[in-house]
Amino acid sequence: MRGRFITFEGGEGVGKSTQIRRLAASLNNLGVQTLMTREPGGSPHAEKLREVLLSGGAKPFGPFAETILFNAARDDHLEATIRPALAQGIWVLCDRFIDSTRAYQGVLGEIEPDLIRSMERVVVGNTMPDLTLILDLPARDGLARARARSAQADRFEAESLSFHEKLREAFLAIAEYEPKRCAVINALGTPDAVAAVILSVVRRRLAKERAST
Numbered sequence: 001m002r003g004r005f006i007t008f009e010g011g012e013g014v015g016k017s018t019q020i021r022r023l024a025a026s027l028n029n030l031g032v033q034t035l036m037t038r039e040p041g042g043s044p045h046a047e048k049l050r051e052v053l054l055s056g057g058a059k060p061f062g063p064f065a066e067t068i069l070f071n072a073a074r075d076d077h078l079e080a081t082i083r084p085a086l087a088q089g090i091w092v093l094c095d096r097f098i099d100s101t102r103a104y105q106g107v108l109g110e111i112e113p114d115l116i117r118s119m120e121r122v123v124v125g126n127t128m129p130d131l132t133l134i135l136d137l138p139a140r141d142g143l144a145r146a147r148a149r150s151a152q153a154d155r156f157e158a159e160s161l162s163f164h165e166k167l168r169e170a171f172l173a174i175a176e177y178e179p180k181r182c183a184v185i186n187a188l189g190t191p192d193a194v195a196a197v198i199l200s201v202v203r204r205r206l207a208k209e210r211a212s213t
C-alpha cells in the first residue's frame with residue numbers, strides 16, 4: 001500500500017523540524033516506516049538549489065524566478081525522493097511543501113495565484129499531501145525561536161515583522177480554504193504538548209481517510 005504524505009508548514013521557527021522528528025519517532029514506535037525530508041531540498045540536485053535560494057543568490061531575479069526555482073527543486077525532490085518512498089509504503093514527513101510557495105511567493109511575493117496553481121499542477125500532479133499540519137504561532141514568537149537557534153538570518157528570516165505576520169495570515173487562510181487537507185496546530189505549548197496534539201490529529205485524520213478509501 002502507498003505510504004502517506006504529511007507536510008509541515010508555518011512561519012519561521014514555529015517548530016516544524018522539532019515536530020517532524022517527534023512524529024517520526026512516534027510512528028516508528030507504532031511500526032510505521034518513515035522518511036523525513038525538507039524543502040527546498042530533499043534530493044541531491046534540489047539541495048544545490050536550496051543553497052542558491054536561501055543564501056539570497058536568487059533574490060535579484062525577483063519572486064517570479066524564485067518561484068520557478070522552488071518548483072524546479074520540488075520536481076526533483078518528488079521524482080528522486082518522495083514518490084519512490086511512497087511507492088514502497090513509506091510515510092513521508094516533509095518540512096515545507098506547496099503551501100510555502102503559495103504563502104511566500106504567492107501572497108508575499110505577489111505572484112498570481114493562477115500561475116502558482118498551474119506550476120503546482122504540472123510539478124506535483126496527484127502527489128498531493130494526504131495531510132498538512134500548519135503550525136501556528138504569533139510571528140514574534142516564531143522569529144524569537146528562530147533567532148535563538150541561529151544568529152545568522154537567512155533570506156526570508158531577515159524580512160520584517162509585518163512580513164511574518166502576513167505570512168501567518170496566509171497559512172491560516174490556506175487552512176480555511178482547504179480544511180480537508182489541512183489542520184491548524186497551536187504551536188505555543190511545550191514540544192511534548194504540541195507533539196501529543198499532532199499525533200492525535202494524525203491518528204484521527206489518517207484513520208478516517210483509510211476507512212473511506
Ligand SMILES: Nc1ncnc2c1ncn2[C@@H]1O[C@H](COP(=O)(O)OP(=O)(O)O)[C@@H](O)[C@H]1O
Binds near residue numbers: 016
Ligand atoms: N514548543 C517549543 N517551545 C519552545 N521552543 C521550541 C519549541 N519547538 C521548537 N523550539 C525551539 O525553537 C527553535 C526553532 O524550532 P525548529 O523546530 O527548528 O523550527 P522550524 O523548523 O519551524 O524553523 C529551535 O531552537 C527549537 O529547539
Ligand SMILES: Cc1cn([C@H]2C[C@H](O)[C@@H](COP(=O)(O)OP(=O)(O)O)O2)c(=O)[nH]c1=O
Binds near residue numbers: 097
Ligand atoms: C519550500 C519553500 C520554502 N520557502 C522559504 C521558507 C523559508 O524561509 C525557507 C526555508 O528555510 P528553512 O531554513 O528550512 O526555514 P524554516 O526552518 O523556517 O523552515 O525557504 C519559500 O519561500 N518557498 C517555498 O516554496
